Amino acid sequence: MQYKQIALSAVIAATTMGAANAATEIQWWHSMTAVNNEWVNDLAKQFNESQSEYKVVPTFKGVYDESMTAAIAAFRSGNAPHILQVFEVGTATMMASKGATVPVGKIMADAGAKFDPSSYIPAVAGYYTAPNGQMLSFPFNSSTxxxxxxxxxxxxxxxxxxxxxxxxxxxxxxxxxxxxxxxxxxxxxxxxxxxxxxxxxxxxxxxxxxxxxxxxxxxxxxxxxxxxxxxxxxxxxxxxxxxxxxxxxxxxxxxxxxxxxxxxxxxxxxxxxxxxxxxxxxxxxxxxxxxxxxxxxxxxxxxxxIGGASLWAMAGKKAQEYKGVAKFFEFLSKPEIQAASHQRTGYLPVTMESFKMTEASGFYQKNPGTDVAVNQMIRKVTDNSRGVRLGxxxxxxxxxxxxxxxxxxxxxxxxxxxxxxxxxxxxxxxxxxxxxxxx
Structure with missing residues (x-):
């Protein structure tokens, strides 16, 4: 009898421990291929290994317009991913999709996550910011x-x-x-x-x-x-x-x-x-x-x-899942992560700190021309040059x-x-x- 109680206690303990250790999955739909697909997978792996509470699962869902269409259809049927990568020309359409997304500014604030929109390169942050000043999506792979x-x-x-x-x-x-x-x-x-x-x-x-x-x-x-x-x-x-x-x-x-x-x-x-x-x-x-x-x-x-894409948080998810989304965005915002991504892919370092970090490392001197994209983007903009955001x-x-x-x-x-x-x-x-x- 004592043996059975011990065995039962072990099973209960193992089950409880397994439930406690089960990471909350965050589904991330993206459109990255070839070397950039490898980069996305490595980012998710790096985040997942940095903590045990959440697990980001990246999934390639076709080229940009295909993934956006698939996500909107999935949202209507209640199966949308937590995070959707949307290319810049889809921004106005996403902004007009009432109820389908949750502003990244709100998600970060609700989770108490570290997030400072002013740290981003103005031309990048401004593109993904609503007229009321709230950032709508997370600048991820910005290019020019x-x-x-x-x-x-x-x-x-x-x-x-x-x-x-x-x-x-x-x-x-x-x-x-x-x-x-x-x-x-x-x-x-x-x-x-x-x-x-x-x-x-x-x-x-x-x-x-x-x-x-x-x-x-x-x-x-x-x-x-x-x-x-x-x-x-x-x-x-x-x-x-x-x-x-x-x-x-x-x-x-x-x-x-x-x-x-x-x-x-x-x-x-x-x-x-x-x-x-x-x-x-x-x-x-x-x-x-x-x-x-x-x-x-x-x-x-x-x-x-600006070109490239940003990450949108889809609506209809649990509070705990949104905390995971915020945690992932906080991870992606780290200067060392931004700098490494910029140096690996050619996408812009979307924060000024990561740009300065890359500059100080001597990367631009060793790889002439890799600073061209940033220097083209950080110039003072005019009404004609802020970007193109059309429905x-x-x-x-x-x-x-x-x-x-x-x-x-x-x-x-x-x-x-x-x-x-x-x-x-x-x-x-x-x-x-x-x-x-x-x-």
């Missing part, structure tokens, strides 16, 4: 557009490999020399709407859309303005380069990145987050530089626009791709394409305004 070039190809073409072209006329001239030297793809671009329209606008301090590109007062009433004379001039110049074989269109999104990494394309305009892939897989000497600008454009260069912008980006592809194929002019983008895009913006009460 930079200029990559193949130094080996430059040398073979007789170009100065240590001096990247600074202006667009210089870029087009370099492309011609590269073409003459036998390079089949002198120049390409990834994320053409982001690099050649959005960042192009903020870098040149020209209006992309009304109401401060959708970020000002009554931002939901914004309409597109990307068919200005400067925009038309630029797209027509790229069209001429495409016709001559100096510019080669390689596809939508980040698809063209592979063409640069493989050595096929000698110049590209891409996300700073491509750095991890380039550093790991490029078999040639490369350079990273500021985006080029038109020297006759007043106010250029200004600053580039239905995922669909508008698709329209940009469709219309620009017609230009590269020689089927329409730059002006026709930009006018079409404005007309079709404004219809979607008007629909967004109506859906949000028209006020």
């Amino acid at each position: 557009t930079v200029f990559y070039y193949n130094k080996d190809a430059f040398k073979k073409a007789g170009l100065d490999a240590e001096k990247a072209p600074k202006t667009w006329p210089e870029v087009f001239a370099a492309a011609k020399k590269l073409k003459a030297a036998g390079v089949s793809c002198p120049m390409t671009t990834s994320w053409q709407g982001w690099t050649q329209l959005e960042s192009f606008s903020t870098w040149h301090n020209v209006e992309f859309a009304t109401h401060g590109n959708g970020m000002g007062k009554d931002g939901h009433k914004a309409r597109l303005k990307l068919n200005s004379p400067l925009h038309v001039k630029h797209i027509n110049n790229l069209a001429e380069a495409a016709k001559a074989g100096d510019f080669v269109y390689k596809g939508r999104g980040s698809v063209p990145d592979a063409s640069f990494v493989s050595g096929e394309c000698a110049m590209t305009f891409a996300s700073s987050s491509s750095y991890g892939n380039v550093a790991k897989n490029a078999k040639f000497d490369y350079g990273i530089s500021n985006l080029p600008y038109y020297p006759d454009a007043k106010g250029a260069p200004q600053n580039t626009v 239905n912008y995922v669909q508008i980006r698709t329209i940009e791709d469709e219309e620009l592809e017609q230009v590269w194929a020689g089927k329409q002019s730059g002006k026709q394409a930009l006018d079409n983008i404005v007309k079709r895009g404004d219809e979607l913006l008007a629909r967004f305004e109506r859906a949000n009460g028209g006020k």
Whole structure:
């Protein structure tokens, strides 16, 4: 009898201990692939090993627009993740999804977690902050557009490999020399709407859309303005380069990145987050530089626009689970974590402290060009350069791709394409305004 009591007590004790030690799971849906997927998994592993109360479970749910659509559908059926990674162009849509999310500012305050929005780079924090000053989502993988070039190809073409072209006329001239030297793809671009329209606008301090590109007062009433004379001039110049074989269109999104990494394309305009892939897989000497600008454009260069994504906390979860979300965000905010992530991936160090930590470590000196993204972003911003935050912008980006592809194929002019983008895009913006009460 005594033996049975001892055995029973042991079972009860083991069960109780197991229940006490069971970590609360935090589901994190993301869109990171390849080397960045490895980074996300390592972050979760590092957090999970740092404490035993919570376990973050990262899950790849497709590219950005796919994961956002899946999460909204999951929310409606009561199965949403705790954390959702949303790319920057989905911000206005998430802000308009009433009841689907909980502001990160509230989650951190409720949990008593250490969180200081003022410690973040202003251009980053401001993008994810509501007009009332409350931060809505957690800045995670913020990036911006930079200029990559193949130094080996430059040398073979007789170009100065240590001096990247600074202006667009210089870029087009370099492309011609590269073409003459036998390079089949002198120049390409990834994320053409982001690099050649959005960042192009903020870098040149020209209006992309009304109401401060959708970020000002009554931002939901914004309409597109990307068919200005400067925009038309630029797209027509790229069209001429495409016709001559100096510019080669390689596809939508980040698809063209592979063409640069493989050595096929000698110049590209891409996300700073491509750095991890380039550093790991490029078999040639490369350079990273500021985006080029038109020297006759007043106010250029200004600053580039934010890209990447932030982490949103989905609604409908238990208080204990939100404490885990806050704990994870607190972990991600640590300067040493931010600095290590920046140095590994090329994403921005979203706090000034992590930027200074990276600078002090000598990383930028050892890896020339890795500070370009930060320096482009920490400049003083204007109403035209704060960023682009528009409703239905995922669909508008698709329209940009469709219309620009017609230009590269020689089927329409730059002006026709930009006018079409404005007309079709404004219809979607008007629909967004109506859906949000028209006020």
